[in-house]
Structures are given as C-alpha cells and as structure tokens.
Amino acid sequence: MHNRKFGISTILLHGLLIIGSFIMAMPFIWMILSALKDMSQIFVIPPKWIPDPFVWSNFKDSLAALPFGRAYFNTIYISVIIVVSQLLTCSMAAYAFAKIKFRFRETIFIIFLATMMVPGQVTIIPLYLIMKEINWIDTHLALIVPAALFNAFGVFLLRQFFKSLPHELEEAAIVDGANRWKLYYGIMLPLIKPALGALAIFTFLGQWNNFFYPLIFLNSPDKFTVVLMLNLFRGLYITDWTLLMAGSAIAIVPVLIVYVIGQRYIIEGVTLTGIKG
Amino acid sequence: MNKRSVDNWWGYFFIFPQLVGLLFFSLIPLVGAFTLSMMKWDGFGEKDFIGFGNFIHQFADEEFIIALKNTVYFTMMVVPGGIFSALLVAVALNKVKGKVIYRLIYFAPGVTSTVAVSVVFLWLLNSDFGIINLYLEQWFGIEGPRWLIDTAYVMPSIAILSIWAGLGFNMVIFLAGLQGISTSYYEAAEIDGASHYRKFLHITIPLLSPTTFFIAIMSIIGSFQVFDQSFVLTSGGPAKASYTMVYHIYELAFVDFTFGRSTAAAVLLFIIILTFTLIQMYASKKWVHYGD
Numbered sequence: 001m002h003n004r005k006f007g008i009s010t011i012l013l014h015g016l017l018i019i020g021s022f023i024m025a026m027p028f029i030w031m032i033l034s035a036l037k038d039m040s041q042i043f044v045i046p047p048k049w050i051p052d053p054f055v056w057s058n059f060k061d062s063l064a065a066l067p068f069g070r071a072y073f074n075t076i077y078i079s080v081i082i083v084v085s086q087l088l089t090c091s092m093a094a095y096a097f098a099k100i101k102f103r104f105r106e107t108i109f110i111i112f113l114a115t116m117m118v119p120g121q122v123t124i125i126p127l128y129l130i131m132k133e134i135n136w137i138d139t140h141l142a143l144i145v146p147a148a149l150f151n152a153f154g155v156f157l158l159r160q161f162f163k164s165l166p167h168e169l170e171e172a173a174i175v176d177g178a179n180r181w182k183l184y185y186g187i188m189l190p191l192i193k194p195a196l197g198a199l200a201i202f203t204f205l206g207q208w209n210n211f212f213y214p215l216i217f218l219n220s221p222d223k224f225t226v227v228l229m230l231n232l233f234r235g236l237y238i239t240d241w242t243l244l245m246a247g248s249a250i251a252i253v254p255v256l257i258v259y260v261i262g263q264r265y266i267i268e269g270v271t272l273t274g275i276k277g
Numbered sequence: 278m279n280k281r282s283v284d285n286w287w288g289y290f291f292i293f294p295q296l297v298g299l300l301f302f303s304l305i306p307l308v309g310a311f312t313l314s315m316m317k318w319d320g321f322g323e324k325d326f327i328g329f330g331n332f333i334h335q336f337a338d339e340e341f342i343i344a345l346k347n348t349v350y351f352t353m354m355v356v357p358g359g360i361f362s363a364l365l366v367a368v369a370l371n372k373v374k375g376k377v378i379y380r381l382i383y384f385a386p387g388v389t390s391t392v393a394v395s396v397v398f399l400w401l402l403n404s405d406f407g408i409i410n411l412y413l414e415q416w417f418g419i420e421g422p423r424w425l426i427d428t429a430y431v432m433p434s435i436a437i438l439s440i441w442a443g444l445g446f447n448m449v450i451f452l453a454g455l456q457g458i459s460t461s462y463y464e465a466a467e468i469d470g471a472s473h474y475r476k477f478l479h480i481t482i483p484l485l486s487p488t489t490f491f492i493a494i495m496s497i498i499g500s501f502q503v504f505d506q507s508f509v510l511t512s513g514g515p516a517k518a519s520y521t522m523v524y525h526i527y528e529l530a531f532v533d534f535t536f537g538r539s540t541a542a543a544v545l546l547f548i549i550i551l552t553f554t555l556i557q558m559y560a561s562k563k564w565v566h567y568g569d
Contacts, residue, residue, distance in 0.1 A: 010373075017369055021382040024441070028385070030408055031397045043406050046415055093295035101281075102288025108296070115303045117554045119502055121523050122543045125530050126309030127302065150298025180287040209390040211505050212523075216531060227392045231509060234396050241400050251393040259388045263381055266388065270446060271453045 028252065035059065035245035042241050055242065062246040065237065070222055071229040078140055078225065079207040083200050085148035090199065091192070094158030095184045099170070109159075112152045120212065128216055142217040143225075147207065154199050160272075161195040162188060198269030201262045208255055226251050314541040320534045331541030341542060343517050344525035347432060351521065352500040354436035355443070359496050360489060362440060363447030368481065370448070371455045380452075384445030391442065395509035398438050399425070402510075425511050428518035435506045435519055443499070447492050454488030455481070487561070494557040498550050522546050 034042065035058055036051040063069060096102065097109050127146065128137070136142040169191070170183050178186070189196075214228045221232060233247045259266065289296075314331055316324040335341045366383060370376050386394065401407050402424040410421030424434045462480045471479070504523035507513055513520040513528075526546065529539035 013369055013373060014375075017366075017373065017379050020366060020369075021379060024383050024386060024444070027394065027397050027401060027441075030401065034400065045406075045411060047408055047411050089294040089298070093292040096288045096291035100284050100288040100291065102285045105288060108292065111304075112295075112299060115299065115307075117551055118303065118307060119498075119543075119547060119550055121502065121526050122310050122540070122547045123303060123306035125536055125540050125543065126306035126313060128530075129309070129536070130301070130306065146298065146302040148298075149294055150302045151295075152299070152303070155295055180291070184291070205388050209388075209392075211390070211392050211508075216527075227390045230390075230396060231392055234399070234509065244396055245400060248393045248396045252389045252397075255389055256385060259385060260381065263384070267380065267384060267449055270449045 028256070031245045031248050031252070034241060035249045037242055039240075039242055058242045058246040059250070062233070062243050062250060065243065066229055066233050067222060067224075068226070068229055068247070068250055071224050071226045074140065074223065075208060075225040075227075078143055079204050081144055082147045082207050083203045085144075086151050086154050086203050087196055087200060089149060090151055090154035091158050091189060091196065092184070093155045095162050095188060097155065098159045098162035099167075099183075099188070100180065112155055116152045116156070124212070124216060131217060137217060138219045138223060140223065143207075143210075143213055147203075151203070154203070157199055157269075157272075158192060158195055161192040165191055194265065194268070197262070197265045198272075201258065201265050202269060204258065205255060205266075310540045310543060313537055314544045316537045318535075318537045320536055324537075327537075331537045332545070334538060335541050335545060338538075340517070340520065340528075341525055344520050344522045344542075347518065347520055348501055348503065348522045351432055351436055351439075351503055352497055354433060355439050355500045356493055356496045358436065358440045359443050359447055360492055363444050363451055363492070364485075364489070366444065367448045367451035367455060368477065371452065380445075380449070383448055386442045387445040389442075391505035392509050394442060395438065395506050398434070399510055402434055426515060428516050431511055431515065431519045435503070435510060438506055438510075439500070439503065443496065447496070450492055451485070451488060454485050457488075458484045490560060491557065494553050497553050501546060501550055 033049055033051060036054045036056065037048075037058075038051070038053065038055050041048055041051060093112075097105060097112075131137050131142045136145075165188060169187060173183055173187055208225075209227060210225070211227050211231070214225045215231070218224055218228060221229070224232065230247050230251045234244060237243050237247075313324075315326060315328055317327045317330065318324040370379055370383075373379070401409055404410060404421070404423040404426055407421075407424070409424075413419045413421040422430045424430050458481065462484070463476055466476050466480060502523055503521050504527065507519040507521055507524055508527075511519045513524045522542070523546070526539050526542045529535050529542060533539075
C-alpha cells in the first residue's frame with residue numbers, strides 16, 4: 001500500500017517536471033520549427049508544429065541577408081583570445097594572491113574584490129572616452145584588451161582553488177630549487193584544471209552573449225559580433241519571422257552545444273561561486 | 278636578495294597583467310565616472326564643474342523617475358516570481374531520478390543570449406499570431422493580452438522572459454542549499470509523523486533562508502541592470518513603459534550625448550546596487566554559523 005502511494009506520487013512528480021521541461025524548452029523548439037517553415041505556414045491558425053515542407057533555405061537566406069559568417073568569425077576569434085588571455089592572467093594573479101606573500105597583497109586583493117560590486121554601466125562611459133582618445137572605437141581591441149587584462153571574478157574564483165591546494169605540494173620542489181614560475185606553471189596550474197575549465201566556459205559564454213559593450217564600441221557591420229548582427233537583423237526584417245527565427249537559431253544553437261558538452265563545469269561553477277558569493 | 282624581497286618581486290610579477298587591467302579598465306574609469314558626474318559636458322568642448330547639478334537634474338527629470346519606477350516594478354515581479362519558481366523546481370528535483378537531465382533542460386535558457394531569446398519572445402508574444410495568445414484562445418477561450426503593445430503588459434512580459442531565463446541559475450543555487458540541510462532534521466520529523474507539507478514549511482524553508490536571501494539580493498542586483506530585453510523587444514516603449522535605468526543611462530550618453538548626466542544616473546544606479554550588495558555581505562557574515 002505504502003509502495004503504491006509512493007509510485008503514484010513519483011509518477012505525478014515526473015509528470016509535472018516533464019511539463020516544466022517542456023515549458024522551459026518550448027521557446028527553443030518553437031524557434032527551430034519556425035525557422036524551418038515556409039512563410040505561408042507561419043500564420044496558420046491553429047498553429048502547425050511540424051514544418052511541411054522543411055524549408056532549410058531559411059538558414060541560407062538568413063546567412064546571406066547580413067554578413068553572419070563574418071560575425072561568427074569575429075565572435076569566435078574575440079572570445080578565444082579573451083578566454084586564453086584570461087586563463088593566463090587570472091591564474092597568475094590568483095596564484096600570487098593565494099600562495100605568495102608580498103607587500104600590500106591583502107589591500108590589493110580587497111580592491112579587486114571591491115570592483116566586483118561596480119556595475120559595468122558606471123565605468124562604460126569613461127571607458128568609452130578612453131577608447132575614443134586612443135582611437136580604439138569601432139575596433140575589436142576595445143572589446144578584447146579590457147576583458148583580456150581584467151576579470152576580478154576570474155581572479156577570485158581561481159584563488160579559491162589555489163588556496164585549497166596544500167602547501168606540501170610546493171615544498172619538495174622548493175627544496176629542489178624550483179623558482180616561482182615553475183611552481184605555478186609546472187605544479188599548481190595543472191591541479192586546478194576543473195576551475196580553469198569553468199572560467200573558460202563562463203568567459204566564452206559571457207563574451208558570446210555580450211551585447212552592451214559591442215553595441216557601444218562597434219559601428220561597422222563587418223566588425224559586429226553575432227548578437228549585435230542579430231539585433232541589426234531584427235531591425236531590418238521585423239515581420240519576416242522565418243528568417244528571424246533562423247537568425248536567432250544561428251546565435252543560440254552553438255551556445256547550446258557548448259553548454260551540453262560543458263554543463264558539468266558550468267553548473268559546478270555556478271554552485272561553487274554562488275555559494276561562496 | 279632575501280626570500281622576502283624575492284617573494285615581493287614574484288608577487289608583483291604575477292599580478293602585473295591584472296593590475297594593469299584593474300588600473301586602466303576599472304579604477305581610472307571609476308574615478309572618471311565620479312568626476313564626470315559632476316561636470317556639464319556634451320562630449321565636445323569644455324567641461325564645466327557643476328557639483329551635484331547633474332544629480333539634482335536627474336531627480337527632477339521625468340524620464341529618470343519613469344525609468345526608476347519601471348525598474349523597481351520589474352524587480353518586484355522578477356524577484357518573488359524567480360524565487361518561487363526556482364524553489365519549486367529545486368525541491369521537486371532534489372531527490373528525483375534523472376535529476377541531471379532535468380537540470381540540463383531547466384538551466385539551458387540561462388546560457389543563451391538575452392538578445393537572441395528576446396527575438397524569439399518577440400514572435401512567441403506576438404499579439405495576433407504568437408503561439409501563446411493562440412493557445413490561450415484555443416485552450417482557455419481567453420483573448421490574450423497585447424503583450425508588447427499594451428503599456429500595462431510590456432513590463433510583465435519582460436519579467437516573464439527574465440524569470441524563464443534566470444530560473445536555472447537560481448535553481449542550481451537552491452539545489453546546493455538543499456544538499457546542505459542535514460537529513461537528520463527530516464528523520465526526526467518523520468518519527469513525529471510530520472507530513473511532506475509540514476516538513477517543507479518548518480524545516481526546508483527556515484533552513485534554506487540564507488540561500489533564499491542570497492538569491493533575492495543577486496536577483497535584485499541583476500534586475501536593476503535590465504537592458505537587453507527592453508532594447509530588443511520594445512525599444513523602451515510603448516510610451517516609455519519599458520524604459521529602464523540602464524536604458525536611461527544609455528540614452529543620455531549615446532543618443533543625447535549628455536555624458537555628465539548619464540554618469541550621474543549611473544552613479545545613482547551604483548549606489549542602489551551597492552546598498553543591496555552591502556546588505557548581502559553584512560547578512561552573510563551573520564549567517565555563517567546558521568546551520569551549526
């Protein structure tokens with residue numbers, strides 16, 4: 001009797017969770033299905049879910065309407081440079097803050113932490129003026145350089161991991177006369193690979209989805225990132241739903257693929273940083 | 278060189294790149310923002326020092342007040358709505374089989390671009406042919422609201438999108454919080470014959486309160502910075518009904534080119550966010566030993 005009741009409530013729970021999953025996934029499903037429809041099927045009442053025929057050329061037309069290929073290239077190369085640079089610069093700083101005693105270490109670290117409280121909208125205008133002064137407006141440098149050289153969150157995240165590594169790991173190497181670079185690069189860095197993975201994915205997603213900074217720093221469409229291009233596309237093809245949904249899919253699907261592959265890192269990363277605050 | 282000065286040298290060597298970044302892309306712009314917020318400046322010509330003139334102007338500026346009201350309204354929908362839905366899902370997921378698959382699906386909207394999902398919602402929420410209104414009509418016989426056209430519904434529309442997008446993040450934090458509650462509490466309650474509902478109300482909710490508080494503060498901070506959605510869905514309209522704080526900052530700077538006023542508005546936003554951040558920091562210090 002007790003078992004049966006348990007069975008029913010479990011089925012009920014799964015039923016609700018499946019309905020919830022459908023609600024969460026529905027915008028993506030509808031986006032893909034709409035992107036594959038013919039314009040004549042878009043305004044059918046009641047709505048038809050399955051495209052008939054499948055109009056794969058919508059994707060081709062979207063990609064041809066604006067230089068999305070170029071935008072892809074821009075976004076990928078900008079993101080990759082930023083990710084690689086951050087992995088190096090953040091882990092270096094994090095290692096020093098965790099393992100080396102140097103003057104004003106605590107003070108400088110607190111300043112790093114404090115900047116995490118400053119919303120980007122406060123510094124964006126002076127940053128814009130700096131970029132204007134050095135002629136970096138409408139160049140990718142305006143996006144790459146600040147992000148490559150500064151990520152307080154990344155420093156904080158990696159420092160937590162370095163701190164959790166016991167000092168004994170380094171001691172043997174110190175006795176052998178290894179210098180700090182060898183300790184950092186040869187011994188400690190390989191041990192925080194999961195954290196580096198989390199930071200890499202966070203940074204990549206953040207850059208791929210970034211809208212505010214590219215919107216302000218870039219003017220020429222051939223310099224645009226995917227998301228910025230999609231925004232331009234939206235303005236030009238406002239009622240052409242099949243093409244717009246194909247365009248959205250172009251921006252969303254690669255991210256979802258990265259997410260599915262790296263979901264463990266992402267979710268563990270959120271849990272870790274979320275709890276540590 | 279002795280060990281100490283060697284360590285000093287290495288320390289600064291390692292932090293050098295990020296230190297340069299901190300200086301040029303955070304501290305100098307921050308000082309610049311505070312300075313600029315006290316200047317009258319249109320991007321060209323001379324800057325005039327006007328003290329708190331820009332701030333006084335903002336409080337008298339109807340658009341700033343509208344932006345503030347809309348942002349607060351948005352926050353008041355997203356924070357309780359986001360917490361309630363995420364808590365519900367987290368409790369349901371906590372001990373269920375297939376948790377990983379469900380988690381994968383529920384978290385997915387959070388990793389996608391707000392611009393791209395806003396374009397999708399533009400189509401979902403279309404008053405005449407959007408799937409939401411079509412099914413409201415077909416299943417419930419309700420004539421759906423004119424989501425993005427009606428001034429009364431535009432902010433709720435953006436809130437729905439944001440709750441949907443943020444659910445996964447909040448859920449994951451809640452799940453971690455639930456893992457932290459010792460099973461001994463539930464076992465003791467079961468011996469006393471407590472129902473699921475009572476256990477939820479008298480054990481889960483109170484012991485989860487630091488997590489809930491953390492999520493609330495994070496959501497408030499995030500909600501005050503809402504921009505992408507109203508930019509893409511409605512361009513701040515109709516009739517400024519989705520005009521938010523960050524939208525206001527953006528317009529003052531990059532449409533009107535009143536940089537002084539824009540940074541003053543940004544500093545005000547900063548003060549609001551800072552207040553909530555400090556509350557969180559203060560409270561989390563008090564709560565460190567909550568579970569012991």
